[in-house]
Amino acid sequence: MSFDYDLFVIGGGSGGVRAARLAASEAGARVGLAEEYRMGGTCVIRGCVPKKLMVYASGFAHAVEDARAYGWQVHGGEFDWSLFKARLDDELTRLEGVYRGNLERAGVEIFDSRAVLADPHTVRLADGTEKTARHILIATGGRPFVPEFPGSELAITSNDVFLFESLPKRILIVGGGYIACEFACILNGLGVEVTQFYRGAQILRGFDDEARGHIAGAMCAQGVDLRVGCNVQRIDRVEDGLWVKATDGGDAVFDAVLFATGRRPNTDGMGLEEAGIALGANGAVAVDEWSQSSVPSVYAVGDVTDRIALTPVAIREGAAFVETVFKGNPTRADHDLVPGAVFTRPEYGSVGLTEEEARGRGPIEVYSTAFRPMQSGFAGRPDRVMMKLIVAAESRKVLGCHIVADQAGEMIQLAAVAIKMGATKEDFDRTVAVHPTMAEELVTMKVPVRTG
Template sequence: MAGKYDYDLFVIGAGSGGVRASRIAAGYGAKVAVAEEYRVGGTCVIRGCVPKKLFVYASHFSEDFEEAAGFGWTVGETSFDWKTLVTNKDKEIDRLNGIYIRNLEKAGVEIIASRAVLKDRHTVHLAGEHRDVTADKILIATGAAPFLPDIPGIEHAITSNEAFHLEELPKRVVVIGGGYIAVEFAGIFNGLGVETVQLYRGSLFMRGFDDDLRDLLAEEMRKKGVDLRMNCDIVEIARKDGELRLKLTDGDLIKTDCVMYATGRNPNTTDLGLEAAGIKLGKAGEIIVDKYSKTSIDNIYAVGDVTDRANLTPVAIREGHAFADTVFGDKPIAVDHSVIPTAIFSQPEMGTVGLTEADARDRYDEVDIYKTAFRPLKATLSGSREMIMMKLVVDPKSDKVLGVHLMGPSSGELIQAVGIAVTLGATKAQFDATIAVHPTAAEELVTLKDKWQAPVVKAAD
């Protein structure tokens, strides 16, 4: 296609969204280049969901060894080597990085290992190569980076980025934050035998998720040994006598070996030349886009976490694909962000899709709730005290299932399948008409018949 410009499409950032957009656009015949200053694959592959899930797997074995005894297995003396886990994780990340590179090259996309900065709406400066290139369309897919607060001693703290490369596994760790990254890493460290404290400044973590799941997760994490402390934060970090000392807002003092912040992520929009190109940003520094991912400049687009719409890898991939279909495939597609199945690899694991009970009650006159909590069949012999929870949120007028919220083993796998039903607008009657698979925990999703009734609280005499 290329005409008066060097490229039909220039992509800044080779994460999940940028890679998908590049490949699909090239498939439509566009001349495409993508610039990446670190490694191809983005946060998810290099220092996010993939290595984190590998760490989650590693942390589960301590419980697996204990539970095996109830099934007749005798497990001998066990030990864990952190450096082996990190080395094997790095090998897998290198393998995935190579696959991403090969897929781009196979699609005919030029990969440029350089930081790229906008000079104007059609010109990109490649800082590493000290040259400019031009493009008809530009896509920004630079993702987001961990946030660190400005407090005394913050230089002693790490984020999830550094947690994947610690030279030694600490004996004690404090994780700060109340989102899914914080609870996942708290579970990882705790499962690997680290004395783990998690701090959150609010009254209950996992804000935005269903309240029943939030309550039960806190209960289950405490049962597993995580020291959860709500309504507190760190005001100062100091290093003394080979350890870190944390002064808290409640006046308490914690001594630890490692402090990890997971208190949110900021869009990577600093020093990208966005202002020079006239691109409008939001209050958090995110790029403002329309439903087709177009910015305030009609030839510049943005997808993924840098837009701060729904910061999940599959969403970035979907946005990148939709962008290429729209701009280069003449098939306008607007991504629907209203129903997004989500897995949280906490311990226990959670899966959720659709509206929470609180959100449904805000939007609908009436809401029916179906829920259950129980110990799984495996626990009858393993001795595990971990609970499973399943919850359906239903609109009684249309009988449509508005939300499904799960906690327990393989909830992430389950919610992918359930997400199809919710996306298609399945009704409670259709759930009920589905034959159960027995014996499974998931059969509860199609056998829940009794609506949950809130306890009646009588006024005191």
Template sequence: MDFDYDLYVIGGGSGGVRAARLTAQDGHKVGLAESSRMGGTCVIRGCVPKKLMVYASEYRDAARLACEYGWSMDAGALDWGHFRTKLHTELDRLEAAYTENAEKAGVEIHHMRATIADPHTVELEDGRRVTAKHILVATGGHPVVPPMENADLGMVSDDVFGLEALPKKMLIVGGGYIGCEFAGIFNGLGVDVSMFIRKAQILRGFDDEARGHVADCMQARGVEIHTGCAPTEIEKVQGGIRVKGSSGHEEVYDALLWATGRKPSTLGLGLEEAGVTLARDGSIEVDEYGQTAVPSIYAVGDAIGRVELTPVAIREAVAFHKTVFRGEPTAMDYDLIPTATFTQPEMGNVGMTEEEAEEAGPTDVYATAFRPMQRAFGGDDERALFKMLVDRETDKVLGVHIVGPGAAEMIQFVGVTLKMGATKADFDRTCALHPTLAEEMVLMREPVRSLD
């Protein structure tokens, strides 16, 4: 059978575009449909604009710290309009680059929604039907909002970058990494920020000691965290949005941000009708090579809900391309993926948490907390945390957790060492680079506690 395309990709985010480009560069005919903007969540409404907002939010504190060093300056107030204009100019540039690079590789882009009509047919929003030998679903995910009255008075993370003006007072509902990152951002921009979280602590799933340290620092910086609290009433009132929490706390806010999780964007694509199996949360069930229950249909990225990170989606796309178009069966390796949470202070993690290590077997915990030189000189009490978990029997490093300036940059290279199977002895025999924060990784000599 002759097909219109060798590969048709649904979704123009990082994973979909990478698979499309690689396949087209190998001489195959590739089509791609994107219903929103090329670049997907990460480029347009996630990682990139969020990180630029993180940078913007840090300058106020940097100006304060500069004064402690003897500089005469006043950061004043952020010109949100100026920042937002530059932000969207940059996002437009990146979107154009994604489109241009894909087209240069030979990808035919359809800027519209697409659904699956059968295992080899894609139906475009304009009514056209195209056939493909292989179909790749890379539709990503989307924020979810609790089903409660007046929930629409709040916004989600996608909406943040289009705000007309900065609110004076904001409530963020949700204590995951998205909620905590935006709490730090808006707090740094001068907004009075409060958080409602249902659990007893923020950042569920991360190392308990590390996330507790982040919470303490956030509160010291001015973020008000209400634990064990979820909204029970929301209404529009004069002067803002009144929100009452399950703890009894009640207040009026200028803005409400829902950070209550994300779900795969897979419904309404015709997947189940074509024979693809979806999990209860809507994620696409695939094997180790990204293949669904329908041999011609594959999926990568947040749509499969395994590890929802941009670099993971890209690697899954590369593995798909090698497997399907180069005849090199390649499974994605999900072990020891470094992660960064751009809270303030930021946190970097790779490997096991202390709780996981304790379950795995006898573990030695090395940890240190200290005031970084730069901030200590400015009179700050905030401490950086370095933590290493070591298998007592093999000396192998099981996990590393860093909270403090540059944590994300450091954890990338720590991830390389763990991937190579580094032991505590490897760190010990490495000479320290002084004066740096990172030198603490090779200076922790004695465990602070042992887990049996």
């Protein structure tokens, strides 16, 4: 059978773009790609990149305060959201152009259109045009959602934050995951009055308990009104904003209510089940270790598979797919010991097991310390840094590393290399400290604070 393409990719995010570009430029495949919104996907357009730029923007109020403590005669002003947003929009447009240009140079044919599956080898575009392909890759990512309750249509999601014409004065953020906590810190740093509801007992479920508590304390100290064991019961529009009734009996009026209570794979209305593709309970494309779906010609990578929802993981999965399918080099994407960062204030970087996970796998030693770093200590700020290593008592391997500090994301990347290589606690101990730095604590903790 003759096909229009060797590969057709649905979705122009990080995973889909990487797979399309490599298949075309390195394997000589005929590749088509369809994207219904903007090239770059969640990460570039409404996720990692704009969020991190907002993180930078939100930190300058503290930087001005620190500068005064260090002898600089500086005077802070008000944050101008309109000025920042214009620069942000320009940068996202530039990055979208980079993604598009890389695809075009590789020879990928781009369709600015929604695409759905017509059958295991056919894609149907929004205008009814059909394209056939030997292989189809689903890389449509995920989306935030608002659960249904009275007034839920009045709430917004993280996608909408980047579209604000002006910043709200008062915002309620609902959720306790990393997206909710990041935006709570960002908007608080930009001068917004932030209240955060989380229905559980502690934010950042699934992360290390000690780190979770450290971050929650820091957020409260910076002015975030964090209320755990609390959720939204209803929202009503009133004259001066949105009236929220809470499940703990309280109520208040806000200018905006942001729900960040989870994300769902983008598979609705795509014709996947009709084509015989098995989906998980949450709508994710079920794939094997090669990213192949239940239909042999259809593969999926990235957040739509609900494996590890991180941009670098989607990119690795896309590259592994090309190696396997187009280069004859069967390659599994490595999902073990994936480092990550939560861009709260302070940041949280982690790799490997949490203390709670490690305790279920055998005897461990826990090395942990918390201290005031030199920079903020000199400025008179009460910020505290946390460093933590979790070590297997028998093999001596470092099973997990957790850092809560400014620039934790930068530090955990380098620690992850050592841990991925199988470093032991003694390897850390043998390494000479870089002084004076925060990270030197990772190689100077000699006595465990807990065993078990």
